[in-house]
Amino acid sequence: MIVLKNSEKYSVFKLKNRKGETLILKISNRQTKFINREINYIKKLKKNWLFYKNKIPKISSHGVFSNGINKGKKYYHQKYIAGQTLTQLIHNKKNKSKKIEKLFKFFLKECIPQLRNETNVKKSNLLEDYKELFFKENKKLNNKNLISNLLKKKHLLINNKSYLNISYCLRTIFKSKKFLKIKQGEFFLSNNSHCNFHGGNIIFPNQNQKNFKIIDPDSSWKVNDPFFSLARLIYTFPHDTMEYDQYFLISKNFSKAAKNETISFNVRLNWTKSIEKKYDYIFRDFYFNLNSNYLRKLLTKEEYIRFNLTMILCFLRGINTNYEPKVTFLNNNSNHFLNKGIFLYLFFLPYLNNLTKYFNEK
């Protein structure tokens, strides 16, 4: 058995069964209800959409271990796809930016028509449902000590530039004409959407890279905008950077705490330069060039706005689920440290400031 991934939520292995077939074994490390929800969601997506019937590998069996070290834990087996995930392609030195970009764009073109379909599943003009999603995540953030201390400030200084804080940006966005225009139109949410096109969940098979597969839907949402799937894709850059600990943060504010002083951070990425260049090449424009990037081109104006709103939701959820109450100091130096939630927050804020500007433009 080979370990493919191991986290607090799941352990994922690759193995051969008695028939000699290669399979995935995904074991839940949490309460059974979460993996059950995932299994049911995969089945539902495959049943409801021809697209996912072809794209999500089949679950061949599931059950609960009756013996051994994993006794009582729930698992499922899924067909193994021999290939590389988008994240692995980026990490592989052999692959150049241009080649990955081609696959990335191909993937987007194939998926967007499907996401448009998904929006029709549950027609809703209940903008409140949607705003509710934001407020819920925001509320959770406010209960997290390290984060709530940052949230209280009007500005944060990141890499020597001052940024307006989250609540101020959201207020402006939710008041803007662009947002209200969407509000007037019919609004679409879905309870039938994958919601998780993260780079680790898209597999390009070795034999035929165009026949990509998608695993691991996010079954935790009751409803969401289907464009959230794309938000998770674009979020791959900060997500991987955080997950592989390829960053560190610098701040002097642990020792000094003058009352009205702006809290200031420096964010440093730690990737091998060639890998960072690829992430940058693929993803940068979605964060820093909001008026002309590939999604701006592919999507209608309204869809593009919806996509960016799901980006906000994706970061808020990300900061929440990756929150660590404690920072890890590096080399016993109180200025240099790791903290996943704070890193995501600091990655998010410059983008959110750009987005606020975008919402305020005509």
Ligand SMILES: Nc1ncnc2c1ncn2[C@@H]1O[C@H](COP(=O)(O)OP(=O)(O)O)[C@@H](O)[C@H]1O
């Ligand atoms: N069916 C599969 N075929 C090939 N690789 C897979 C398959 N399922 C999972 N993997 C590998 O295992 C990793 C983790 O699996 P995933 O289901 O995404 O777990 P998690 O929910 O922890 O993200 C994936 O990023 C991928 O590399």
Ligand SMILES: [Mg+2]
């Ligand atoms: Mg995954």
